[in-house]
Amino acid sequence: MTELIIKGGGIAPRRRRAQLNWLLTVLPAFPLALLVLRLWYLSRQDLPTMLLLVRYISPLGMISALFITLLSAAPAFILVLRVLGGILLVSAPEQAGRSMLAVTALRMPDWVVLLAVMLAGFTWQLRLLPTLMMLLVSIMGLTAVQRFHTARWLMLWITVVVPVLVGLLVLIFVGPGIVAAVSAGETSTALLLGVPPLLGPLLTGPVPAWAARFATHWPAVGAAFIAPFAIGVVFLRAPVLPDSAIETGPPDGPVEVVRGQLIAVDDTATTVLLAGGEVTFLDNDDVRSKTLCPEPEPPLESMVSVRGWHVEESALGWVAPTRHAGPVDPRCLGRPLRPE
Structure with missing residues (x-):
């Protein structure tokens, strides 16, 4: 036990590697479980029918359906993980070594974030693009706080002025849509278009250290539990046969x-x-x-x-x-x- 705990309450690298190995072992099984459940659902829980489908259905077709299903979900996972981990890094740096969320965000390459933003920009619906811009300005501000310690006016420009300007431009663009949504009684559409540009400046800086873990880990845990069920429901309804x-x-x-x-x-x-x-x-x-x-x-x-x-x-x-x-x-x- 003493080998697994280090001074200060942290987790030793050996234990963290063991946790990561377990995670990497389970992740490949998730798509396989989805494919098997899709055949089970398609056969109406009849084993002979499922075995017949296994014989004739092309795995490439099912993988293609799974890829289309995950096409828009993957950028959301990457960007939300980067934002939550970045908030924890700038709010409570002393907890970063004990948090897999913070370590993952710290080691995430910039090109992965860039590809996720580009993919989301092409595949997300218009009503979700203000949320994408909110995540983007948040990542830019958090990255500046983590890596660059320059003049105060420059940090203020990156973390406050730029998010405010981007939010203002987004509100100008989606303004007619917000008015139309309110007039049509579509409250959810109006909120998706109008609220994210207002939250961008609030997500570029630290939160109180005592609330950092609660504000980052619990949303990440909730998303980790909800995401497999949401992806599974969408994939189970995706067509795999003509x-x-x-x-x-x-x-x-x-x-x-x-x-x-x-x-x-x-x-x-x-x-x-x-x-x-x-x-x-x-x-x-x-x-x-x-x-x-x-x-x-x-x-x-x-x-x-x-x-x-x-x-x-x-x-x-x-x-x-x-x-x-x-x-x-x-x-x-x-x-x-x-x-x-």
Whole structure:
């Protein structure tokens, strides 16, 4: 026990390395657990169906779905970790050696933060960009306090004037959206647009040393508990099989439209997972036509736009080409393509 505790109540490097090794061991298991749970959820908790899905579903497709799910969550994790760790470093430097949060923030390279900011700028919705700017000015101010001990006027400029100016510019840009959100009764949208620019100057300096650990560790612990559940819920609903509609029936008989998720096609049969979790095998000789059904557009939560930019749209969704919605294929509605 004496080897694990150092003078002053800190944790010895050997014990910290052991904790880090445990963390690095558990982290790779989280994506694997998500992939297994996705198949379990897709099979409606039926083991034979899950084994069939394991045989035919491409791991690359599931990894792609997981990557898309985590695309916007990873920058949030990195930036919030850097802000909370930076606040602890400047508020209670004597506790930095005993805090994994502070050590991680201290050792985080600047290029990782830069990439996280760029990725968030492209993938986050417009209503979350004021929060991104708040995190960015906070990181800039905390980094200046940690690394540079220059003239007082320069530190005041970096930690106070710059956040105030950035917040003012953001408020000028999103001002019409705030007015529209208040007029439409969308309180949450108005708060997301208007509150973060006001908090930026408050997150660039230290907090009282006695409250530093409470103000940083508890939010980090809460986010660490909530994030896996939130990511899991989103990933469990992400599509991993193409939604299809298949016309089937004997050459001289009636036509039936089968709606479901296409699992596989071999020399004799087409395997389809129905909406209720049942698996059906369609004889290829009876299959008359197939089509892919587009993913239904989720309903909009907000009708507010900021200078022509909808608050739920990201820069990546605005720049990247999208498929325009056309006439709905009747087969996707359960009707034959050519009714007899």
